[in-house]
Amino acid sequence: MSLEPPKLRNDCFAMPQGVDWVPVDEALSRLRASLHPVVATETMPVALATGRILAKDAVALRSNPPAANAAVDGYGFAHATLAEGVNTLPLVAGRAAAGQPFGGAVPHGHAVRILTGAILPDGVDTVVLEEDCASDGQKVAFRGPVKPGSNTRRVGEDVMKGQVAIEKHSRLRPPDVALLTALGLQQVQVFQRLRVGVLSTGDELAQGTATGPHQIYDANRPMLLSLVAGWGYEPVDLGQAPDSEAEIAAFLDQGADRADLILTSGGASAGDEDHVSRLLRERGRLTSWRIAVKPGRPLAMAMWNGVPVLGLPGNPVAAFTCTLVFARPALSLLAGAGWHMPQGHIVPAAFTKRKKAGRREFLRARLNAEGAAEVFASEGSGRISGLVWADGFVELPDTAQDITHGTPVRYIPYSAYGLMPAG
Numbered sequence: 097m098s099l100e101p102p103k104l105r106n107d108c109f110a111m112p113q114g115v116d117w118v119p120v121d122e123a124l125s126r127l128r129a130s131l132h133p134v135v136a137t138e139t140m141p142v143a144l145a146t147g148r149i150l151a152k153d154a155v156a157l158r159s160n161p162p163a164a165n166a167a168v169d170g171y172g173f174a175h176a177t178l179a180e181g182v183n184t185l186p187l188v189a190g191r192a193a194a195g196q197p198f199g200g201a202v203p204h205g206h207a208v209r210i211l212t213g214a215i216l217p218d219g220v221d222t223v224v225l226e227e228d229c230a231s232d233g234q235k236v237a238f239r240g241p242v243k244p245g246s247n248t249r250r251v252g253e254d255v256m257k258g259q260v261a262i263e264k265h266s267r268l269r270p271p272d273v274a275l276l277t278a279l280g281l282q283q284v285q286v287f288q289r290l291r292v293g294v295l296s297t298g299d300e301l302a303q304g305t306a307t308g309p310h311q312i313y314d315a316n317r318p319m320l321l322s323l324v325a326g327w328g329y330e331p332v333d334l335g336q337a338p339d340s341e342a343e344i345a346a347f348l349d350q351g352a353d354r355a356d357l358i359l360t361s362g363g364a365s366a367g368d369e370d371h372v373s374r375l376l377r378e379r380g381r382l383t384s385w386r387i388a389v390k391p392g393r394p395l396a397m398a399m400w401n402g403v404p405v406l407g408l409p410g411n412p413v414a415a416f417t418c419t420l421v422f423a424r425p426a427l428s429l430l431a432g433a434g435w436h437m438p439q440g441h442i443v444p445a446a447f448t449k450r451k452k453a454g455r456r457e458f459l460r461a462r463l464n465a466e467g468a469a470e471v472f473a474s475e476g477s478g479r480i481s482g483l484v485w486a487d488g489f490v491e492l493p494d495t496a497q498d499i500t501h502g503t504p505v506r507y508i509p510y511s512a513y514g515l516m517p518a519g
């Protein structure tokens with residue numbers, strides 16, 4: 097019997113026929129539906145909680161500011177005592193300063209020297225800026241009209257005691273830590289850090305120094321571990337597994353004990369040595385495999401001993417892209433911070449491309465001086481230098497698109513995925 101080969105397409109990125117490709121949005125919604133927060137809670141000092149996720153609404157224990165106070169250095173008095181035009185008021189002895197309240201009340205028709213942050217003494221509701229005054233130390237003179245309450249801060253004008261200051265599920269940033277501290281919270285209840293296992297697979301990966309051209313360095317593992325750490329999770333290095341189904345299964349068993357989610361890279365496709373996808377299909381509970389996305393189409397999503405596994409493709413560009421697009425929202429959901437999609441913005445294209453229908457594409461991109469998106473010269477999935485050259489992605493929709501200079505495209509900076517910007 098003679099063999100009848102298919103028509104040569106010679107397009108390694110064309111979506112092979114006879115496969116049910118899962119659209120990106122479908123894969124994302126399946127992933128979202130299959131996950132829920134898995135981490136316990138703990139109480140910790142606010143000062144150490146940056147990057148952690150609130151497990152309970154943070155309620156103000158005191159108001160900010162806790163008392164009405166002066167917003168500037170100047171002179172304070174009761175507004176009702178003022179006349180039209182120039183006012184000359186006698187000064188009381190002493191002054192009101194931050195941390196050194198004025199003892200006593202300021203009599204009607206008098207003024208007091210007051211500094212920024214000082215509690216308004218009884219008899220003072222308005223402050224005039226010292227630059228607008230003349231004073232000989234006994235009296236102070238200034239021109240009206242002055243608005244009642246000017247240059248003062250009301251009690252609780254920022255946040256009132258008892259108010260929810262920061263909602264449950266928020267990831268704490270430095271300003272959050274400042275607010276919680278100002279509101280008298282010294283401890284917060286947060287979720288424990290999500291543990292994320294990272295496993296590389298492949299006989300070609302050098303253990304230590306590469307001994308020949310058949311060996312390559314394991315670039316994915318440090319990249320994935322540092323992404324995980326940068327997002328505030330606990331990276332768990334699960335090492336390297338050879339191309340052996342039994343050994344990969346043992347590494348996954350171990351990983352499922354040590355981590356709340358496992359990222360593997362390599363062996364996700366359907367070749368002779370692609371053991372990860374086979375294992376996940378045969379022994380895991382596969383939710384999606386083969387996504388209509390470029391790069392990253394062999395991505396496999398499954399459960400192993402009850403722990404979610406994302407079987408990332410081995411090509412570093414595909415592994416990186418799938419981690420940002422699929423793993424990031426999944427980790428956030430598991431960690432208690434909810435499901436979040438990155439914010440992109442529409443910019444003009446500074447490139448041309450005819451895009452086929454049937455898959456989503458993420459091009460390595462950066463903005464030029466005019467704010468238009470240029471893309472890396474090669475779409476090769478092993479070109480790590482393109483990830484370094486880029487500052488983000490251009491995300492092209494599942495439909496066909498003919499892009500010329502100026503066509504509006506969606507640009508998503510790396511920073512929208514929570515990556516530190518360069519420089």
Ligand SMILES: Nc1nc2c(c(=O)[nH]1)N[C@H]1C(S)=C(S)[C@@H](COP(=O)(O)OP(=O)(O)OC[C@H]3O[C@@H](n4cnc5c(N)ncnc54)[C@H](O)[C@@H]3O)O[C@H]1N2
Binds near residue numbers: 315391
């Ligand atoms: N006949 C077909 N071949 C391939 C297809 C296909 O549909 N038909 N898909 C291609 C696409 S797209 C991708 S992506 C890759 C993904 O394959 P795997 O996930 O099975 O990955 P591997 O074959 O194990 O590795 C791919 C590539 O990446 C290198 N690699 C692997 N691990 C690492 C690591 N930790 N650090 C750096 N580089 C790594 C590996 O050596 C390979 O060169 O399959 C295509 N093939």
Ligand code: MOO
Binds near residue numbers: 390392393394477
């Ligand atoms: O899509 Mo593969 O993920 O290009 O290299």
